[in-house]
Amino acid sequence: MEAGHRAITANEGHPMKPEALFWIDGETVVAAEARVSLHDRGLLYGEGAFDTMRAYGGRAFRLREHLSRFFAAGNTLGCRPDCAATDIEVAINSLLQDSGLSDAYIRTTMTRGAGGFGMEAMEDSPACVFIAVRPLRLPAETCYATGFRAMISDIRRNETSPLSRVKSLNYLDSLLARREARKAGVDEALMLNTRGHLAEAAASNVFLVQDNALVTPGIDSGVLAGITRSVVVELATAAGIRCEERSVDPEEFSTSTEAFLTNSLMEIVPLTEVNHLQVGGGSPGQTTLHLLRQYRDLASK
Ligand SMILES: Cc1ncc(COP(=O)(O)O)c(C=O)c1O
Numbered sequence: 001m002e003a004g005h006r007a008i009t010a011n012e013g014h015p016m017k018p019e020a021l022f023w024i025d026g027e028t029v030v031a032a033e034a035r036v037s038l039h040d041r042g043l044l045y046g047e048g049a050f051d052t053m054r055a056y057g058g059r060a061f062r063l064r065e066h067l068s069r070f071f072a073a074g075n076t077l078g079c080r081p082d083c084a085a086t087d088i089e090v091a092i093n094s095l096l097q098d099s100g101l102s103d104a105y106i107r108t109t110m111t112r113g114a115g116g117f118g119m120e121a122m123e124d125s126p127a128c129v130f131i132a133v134r135p136l137r138l139p140a141e142t143c144y145a146t147g148f149r150a151m152i153s154d155i156r157r158n159e160t161s162p163l164s165r166v167k168s169l170n171y172l173d174s175l176l177a178r179r180e181a182r183k184a185g186v187d188e189a190l191m192l193n194t195r196g197h198l199a200e201a202a203a204s205n206v207f208l209v210q211d212n213a214l215v216t217p218g219i220d221s222g223v224l225a226g227i228t229r230s231v232v233v234e235l236a237t238a239a240g241i242r243c244e245e246r247s248v249d250p251e252e253f254s255t256s257t258e259a260f261l262t263n264s265l266m267e268i269v270p271l272t273e274v275n276h277l278q279v280g281g282g283s284p285g286q287t288t289l290h291l292l293r294q295y296r297d298l299a300s301k
Pocket of ligand 1: 174202225229
């Protein structure tokens with residue numbers, strides 16, 4: 001280092017809030033203070049699950065549903081947490097308060113723990129559970145006015161695998177599909193299942209609008225039971241809009257008047273192009289925009 005120069009840390013002189021706050025083993029920490037074992041099975045084999053949710057006005061929306069899905073996924077994958085969903089609920093609320101964030105991204109992660117190398121864990125260690133809260137990073141608001149353009153990926157969801165129904169730490173099919181989409185200059189990748197039916201997008205569920213009714217692939221098509229998906233079905237049902245869960249042929253985009261994607265962070269995003277072909281008139285439809293308004297009203301109540 002040159003004479004007279006010294007490293008300047010972000011906090012020096014100007015205490016800055018850390019970008020993300022974490023909770024691990026009952027403690028609130030910043031990233032640099034957290035430690036995860038090199039024997040952790042989540043790191044070595046993707047053995048574990050996660051969940052993502054969004055806070056509105058300092059409160060996590062549909063928190064209990066997310067935690068229930070998160071613990072069910074951990075259970076499917078053989079994780080043994082030594083905390084309960086209620087402990088995580090308390091921790092999330094206190095992290096939100098400490099972060100001072102009103103609208104926030106929240107991620108819960110559970111790994112099989114420090115079981116070491118080899119197909120079978122050497123030790124039956126407790127799950128490693130941690131939470132992150134950080135500012136939201138969302139698509140530009142203009143995306144809701146123009147809609148997303150998507151391509152159908154060559155990577156398929158395997159509807160016969162339990163992994164298609166949990167948010168596991170093995171998220172590589174989704175990451176690769178999304179990367180492929182971005183390389184092709186579009187916003188998102190849609191994935192078919194092994195039978196060639198529509199499953200979901202890389203990180204969201206998909207809906208089509210046909211004859212003023214909603215159509216979405218059933219869980220047996222190899223999709224995650226999205227919390228937003230279920231809220232959309234609730235909102236649509238309350239508005240007298242019929243909802244059908246069934247196998248969907250990808251060709252049906254050409255006969256649908258609207259389509260949209262759902263996830264907890266992006267809420268409801270119109271889908272206006274698939275494989276260079278416009279969906280509906282190529283702009284967001286009335287049903288989609290109506291559901292988006294209803295969803296935002298409900299989430300920020
Ligand atoms: C593969 C996949 N499908 C669907 C969803 C939507 O789920 P939710 O509405 O619970 O956020 C997600 C969420 O990230 C996802 O990763």
